[in-house]
Amino acid sequence: MITRRSFLQSSAAAAAFAASAGSARAETPGVTDTEIKIGQTMPYSGPASAYGVIGRTEAAYFKMINEQGGINGRKINLISLDDGYSPPKTVEQVRRLVEQEQVAFLFQTLGTPPNLAIRQYLNDNKVPQLFVATGASVFADPEHFPWTMGYNPNYQTEARIYGKHILATKPDAKIGVLYQNDGFGKDYLIGLKDALGADHASMIIKEVSYETSEPTVDSQIVTLQGSGADVFLIAATPKFAAQAIRKAFDLGWNAVRYVTIVSVSIATVLKPAGLEKSKGLITAYYGKDSADARWKDDAGMKEWAAFCAKYLTPTDFIDSNALYAYGAGGTMIQVLKQCGNDLSRDNIMKQAASLKDLELPLLLPGMRINTSPTNYSPIRQMQLASFDGESWQLFGELLKG
Amino acid sequence: MSGSSGSQRFAATLAVLACALAFPFLASGYHLYQGAQVLILAIALLGLNLLTGFNGQISLGHGAFFAIGGYGAAILTAKFGVPYWAAIPIASLVCFGAGFLFGFPALRFGGLYLALATFALAVATPQILSYKGFDAWTGGSQGVLLAKPHAPFGLLNADQWIYLVCLLCAAALYWAARNLATGRIGRALIAIRDQPIAAETMGVNAALYKTTCFGVSALYAGVAGGLSAIAVGFVSPESFGLSLSLSFLVGIVVGGLASLGGVLFGALFIEFVPNLADQLSVNFGESAKALPGAIYGLLLILLMAAMPTGVAGALRAVARVFGRGFASRRQSGIEGGGAASASREM
Numbered sequence: 001m002i003t004r005r006s007f008l009q010s011s012a013a014a015a016a017f018a019a020s021a022g023s024a025r026a027e028t029p030g031v032t033d034t035e036i037k038i039g040q041t042m043p044y045s046g047p048a049s050a051y052g053v054i055g056r057t058e059a060a061y062f063k064m065i066n067e068q069g070g071i072n073g074r075k076i077n078l079i080s081l082d083d084g085y086s087p088p089k090t091v092e093q094v095r096r097l098v099e100q101e102q103v104a105f106l107f108q109t110l111g112t113p114p115n116l117a118i119r120q121y122l123n124d125n126k127v128p129q130l131f132v133a134t135g136a137s138v139f140a141d142p143e144h145f146p147w148t149m150g151y152n153p154n155y156q157t158e159a160r161i162y163g164k165h166i167l168a169t170k171p172d173a174k175i176g177v178l179y180q181n182d183g184f185g186k187d188y189l190i191g192l193k194d195a196l197g198a199d200h201a202s203m204i205i206k207e208v209s210y211e212t213s214e215p216t217v218d219s220q221i222v223t224l225q226g227s228g229a230d231v232f233l234i235a236a237t238p239k240f241a242a243q244a245i246r247k248a249f250d251l252g253w254n255a256v257r258y259v260t261i262v263s264v265s266i267a268t269v270l271k272p273a274g275l276e277k278s279k280g281l282i283t284a285y286y287g288k289d290s291a292d293a294r295w296k297d298d299a300g301m302k303e304w305a306a307f308c309a310k311y312l313t314p315t316d317f318i319d320s321n322a323l324y325a326y327g328a329g330g331t332m333i334q335v336l337k338q339c340g341n342d343l344s345r346d347n348i349m350k351q352a353a354s355l356k357d358l359e360l361p362l363l364l365p366g367m368r369i370n371t372s373p374t375n376y377s378p379i380r381q382m383q384l385a386s387f388d389g390e391s392w393q394l395f396g397e398l399l400k401g
Numbered sequence: 402m403s404g405s406s407g408s409q410r411f412a413a414t415l416a417v418l419a420c421a422l423a424f425p426f427l428a429s430g431y432h433l434y435q436g437a438q439v440l441i442l443a444i445a446l447l448g449l450n451l452l453t454g455f456n457g458q459i460s461l462g463h464g465a466f467f468a469i470g471g472y473g474a475a476i477l478t479a480k481f482g483v484p485y486w487a488a489i490p491i492a493s494l495v496c497f498g499a500g501f502l503f504g505f506p507a508l509r510f511g512g513l514y515l516a517l518a519t520f521a522l523a524v525a526t527p528q529i530l531s532y533k534g535f536d537a538w539t540g541g542s543q544g545v546l547l548a549k550p551h552a553p554f555g556l557l558n559a560d561q562w563i564y565l566v567c568l569l570c571a572a573a574l575y576w577a578a579r580n581l582a583t584g585r586i587g588r589a590l591i592a593i594r595d596q597p598i599a600a601e602t603m604g605v606n607a608a609l610y611k612t613t614c615f616g617v618s619a620l621y622a623g624v625a626g627g628l629s630a631i632a633v634g635f636v637s638p639e640s641f642g643l644s645l646s647l648s649f650l651v652g653i654v655v656g657g658l659a660s661l662g663g664v665l666f667g668a669l670f671i672e673f674v675p676n677l678a679d680q681l682s683v684n685f686g687e688s689a690k691a692l693p694g695a696i697y698g699l700l701l702i703l704l705m706a707a708m709p710t711g712v713a714g715a716l717r718a719v720a721r722v723f724g725r726g727f728a729s730r731r732q733s734g735i736e737g738g739g740a741a742s743a744s745r746e747m
Contacts, residue, residue, distance in 0.1 A: 045675070045693045046642075084644070085639055087544070088629060092438065096431050098431075113543075114639075116637070117634070181531070182541055182542035183541065211532070213528040
């Protein structure tokens with residue numbers, strides 16, 4: 001029975017193969033002449049539901065693409081399922097996507113733990129896990145996981161940029177680091193040490209961590225000041241970054257302060273910390289900020305505004321997660337365009353790993369996305385910015401971490 | 402009457418078991434994964450139902466014991482190379498110890514106060530799991546990855562095998578819980594729940610029963626947690642959040658308090674209703690993606706309004722209606738009417 005069925009299948013495949021004259025699409029699940037089916041998990045419910053806007057924006061983006069005629073005559077059908085940011089649920093939903101819905105590949109599944117939980121399964125089954133929505137550096141590992149590719153500039157990349165800037169501007173710096181005790185915080189420590197190298201590792205004179213369950217990080221800041229550090233790296237999520245910025249200022253500690261890209265929002269971090277107290281902070285940017293008046297007449301920002309007006313809501317316009325998703329959608333479309341009519345999983349992965357100087361409307365001017373079979377980190381460039389009391393001012397050149 | 406209901410229950414148990422055994426040979430890998438999740442949840446709910454349903458101790462923190470079982474099994478297999486079939490019993494014995502010890506402070510709390518104390522346990526769990534002192538074992542927020550077990554002699558695929566292992570554990574633990582609940586111990590547990598003073602007067606050692614019940618309940622949660630780690634192949638603090646503990650409580654109430662068969666319905670509810678809510682929310686347009694939580698809540702309210710004593714309670718009521726209907730029909734002939742006598746009984 002099995003032999004007969006597999007014989008039938010293989011002969012059907014052979015017939016299709018002959019009919020489509022060398023095209024491999026008949027073998028790719030989810031791909032027909034009129035449709036490409038893509039899967040995704042998103043935390044629409046649960047503790048991380050603020051990120052749900054990413055899935056909504058991407059669905060809207062593909063809707064726009066479909067209204068413009070799709071890619072090579074194929075409409076994109078994004079199936080975005082709720083996983084509540086719970087890894088067991090992610091595994092279940094991804095198996096549903098791959099085995100029941102028969103999607104061609106996965107796109108922007110969100111979160112470090114959910115992506116870790118499904119990575120082995122997807123690599124075992126050779127299903128592309130493209131542009132995962134997390135900054136963890138572990139997803140850019142083509143050697144061990146050739147079917148998994150990151151997207152965000154990862155936290156280590158960012159920390160390496162800070163390290164290089166410190167070496168260039170303050171070679172005798174004494175560095176104090178405040179980091180959140182998890183993968184996110186530790187990535188900064190690893191990246192910073194990496195950039196400093198073995199010769200300058202002693203520049204870090206104090207590392208202090210905190211738990212997200214702690215009410216404040218005041219005592220950590222006092223410890224760091226007491227160590228005599230004159231450069232202060234804040235690898236903390238918004239609430240704790242605001243506390244750190246304010247406390248460092250209140251103590252009269254005039255160290256050069258670097259703050260992670262995660263905590264640069266003027267509304268949720270710098271205002272609570274105090275705009276005056278935030279003056280002089282340094283961070284690294286890769287995207288345009290829709291709340292920043294500088295980009296008002298920028299072509300990319302106008303494109304985004306028009307998109308929001310038609311497909312999203314006014315609150316989404318200033319949501320940095322929505323801007324992020326718009327860029328990810330654009331990257332995905334570029335990959336599908338490059339695939340042409342060969343939408344086999346092999347070719348999708350191959351094209352994702354051969355992006356050349358892709359520019360996106362909402363990335364900083366001059367930034368280009370590049371990937372290769374050995375480079376699975378699409379966005380690697382950033383530009384430093386300092387806070388002048390009102391807004392972030394970009395300075396210097398684009399840097400590569 | 403009791404004899405016939407006993408044989409009915411036996412027949413129902415056999416039917417469920419037969420379906421459960423046939424399932425792995427008919428279903429796809431994805432459905433087997435879901436089936437395993439339902440069985441795992443059912444095991445955890447059995448444990449919680451022994452504690453809350455039979456003994457009246459409310460626990461909002463069973464996710465913590467589930468987490469100990471999960472991490473225990475994951476660490477033993479991934480870091481110490483212990484085979485999974487040995488890791489799960491070891492991890493669940495650790496859970497028994499933890500639950501037994503937690504039972505002592507629990508003796509001093511009653512009702513809502515115990516609920517709050519266990520609630521704190523559920524809140525603390527993810528943070529304790531990511532505590533840096535334990536990083537070497539727990540992997541911090543990155544969690545622990547573990548390899549999927551393979552069926553002996555390669556007879557079945559991994560999904561079928563995991564499902565059958567879960568089924569075996571669930572059946573054995575159900576049998577154990579039934580023996581526990583219907584015998585002398587079960588009567589003592591119920592007596593402590595309903596009339597603690599009278600129970601002590603009768604010579605029931607309330608402290609021993611309550612702490613042991615807590616321990617056994619935690620052991621069930623631990624087995625479930627260990628199986629979950631094996632089935633998912635990954636544990637992280639996010640897998641054991643507060644919502645897990647709350648969903649357990651939802652599960653036993655939906656299934657029916659103090660009903661061992663009801664846990665199956667509770668587990669089905671926890672597993673499938675969030676998916677259903679997600680699918681329903683699509684009908685409200687793309688921008689309504691934030692709705693699954695609200696729809697889930699609505700479905701829960703509707704269900705509890707329709708079945709205030711849980712699915713098991715509703716099934717019992719239906720069976721009673723039919724049972725009385727047939728009985729009265731036999732007594733008073735056709736014109737007596739099953740419906741009239743049934744409504745009188747209600």
